[in-house]
Amino acid sequence: MPKTIALAGKGGTGKTTIAALLIQGLMRRIPGPLLAIDADPAANLHLALGLPMPMTVGEIREDMTVSAQKEQLGVAISRHDYLTHEVQMALEEGEQVDLLAMGRPEGQGCYCAANHMLRTVIDNIGDTYKYIVVDNEAGMEHISRRTTRDVDLLLIVSDPTIRGIKTAGHIGKLADEIEIDVRRKMLILNRVAGDLPGPLQEAVDELDLELGAVIPADDKVNKLDALGRPLIQLNGDSPSYREIEALTEKILRDI
Numbered sequence: 001m002p003k004t005i006a007l008a009g010k011g012g013t014g015k016t017t018i019a020a021l022l023i024q025g026l027m028r029r030i031p032g033p034l035l036a037i038d039a040d041p042a043a044n045l046h047l048a049l050g051l052p053m054p055m056t057v058g059e060i061r062e063d064m065t066v067s068a069q070k071e072q073l074g075v076a077i078s079r080h081d082y083l084t085h086e087v088q089m090a091l092e093e094g095e096q097v098d099l100l101a102m103g104r105p106e107g108q109g110c111y112c113a114a115n116h117m118l119r120t121v122i123d124n125i126g127d128t129y130k131y132i133v134v135d136n137e138a139g140m141e142h143i144s145r146r147t148t149r150d151v152d153l154l155l156i157v158s159d160p161t162i163r164g165i166k167t168a169g170h171i172g173k174l175a176d177e178i179e180i181d182v183r184r185k186m187l188i189l190n191r192v193a194g195d196l197p198g199p200l201q202e203a204v205d206e207l208d209l210e211l212g213a214v215i216p217a218d219d220k221v222n223k224l225d226a227l228g229r230p231l232i233q234l235n236g237d238s239p240s241y242r243e244i245e246a247l248t249e250k251i252l253r254d255i
């Protein structure tokens with residue numbers, strides 16, 4: 001079974017950045033491709049990975065709904081096979097990472113059978129990988145909506161602010177309430193400049209969350225992102241790179 005690592009956290013805290021850096025850390029260490037899932041409707045993980053914008057699962061669902069309404073999907077090919085083929089076509093294949101973008105969530109009056117089938121199809125495709133990294137939109141509610149897959153590790157990303165850390169704690173609690181099983185959670189403090197001030201350290205200590213990594217504020221990350229360049233261009237000179245390396249090692253060892 002693949003190991004699934006999902007990212008969650010308040011908006012703009014660095015989920016996508018850390019997802020991309022972690023994917024690269026894993027790519028350097030494991031043979032064969034891993035699966036990256038961009039579960040944010042405002043898909044942008046591809047930019048951080050240096051891949052083109054893939055076709056989204058949302059688009060596949062919409063096409064299917066239209067075809068179903070026109071009754072074009074018939075007997076020759078089962079809907080399940082059709083969706084498997086479409087999702088496989090939508091996979092953007094990089095050298096060591098395959099990217100699947102979820103796109104827009106199902107709207108009102110959705111074609112629910114297609115949704116259900118899509119989940120199964122995506123879960124089946126995911127089963128062929130060793131690691132799956134899922135970048136999510138801010139918040140927690142939607143995390144279980146599009147997969148039945150349990151999460152081996154939830155990385156909850158926070159900025160170094162009291163409000164951010166409290167939100168991370170809240171997300172950690174919500175994670176225990178959703179219908180999928182979240183086996184382990186870690187807090188990732190991101191964009192930390194210098195030592196963590198006392199009150200922030202206390203707020204972290206009060207949380208019932210393991211501290212996975214403290215990633216420094218890194219100008220190089222910000223500059224690459226501002227220019228729409230892939231984070232693959234980051235190297236060992238960057239302080240954030242070294243912290244991600246340590247996090248990757250920890251994940252490969254413990255998860």
Ligand SMILES: Nc1ncnc2c1ncn2[C@@H]1O[C@H](COP(=O)(O)OP(=O)(O)OP(=O)(O)O)[C@@H](O)[C@H]1O
Pocket residue numbers: 009010011012013014015016017018040136137138190191192215216217218219221222223225226240
């Ligand atoms: N360690 C860091 N040092 C400097 N800048 C960073 C760092 N991590 C993230 N950033 C910058 O912070 C901004 C937000 O990052 P990112 O898009 O990864 O956040 P997000 O949590 O995915 O946001 P959203 O909730 O919109 O999906 C980006 O401009 C990114 O370059």
Ligand SMILES: [Mg+2]
Pocket residue numbers: 015016017040135136137
């Ligand atoms: Mg993001």
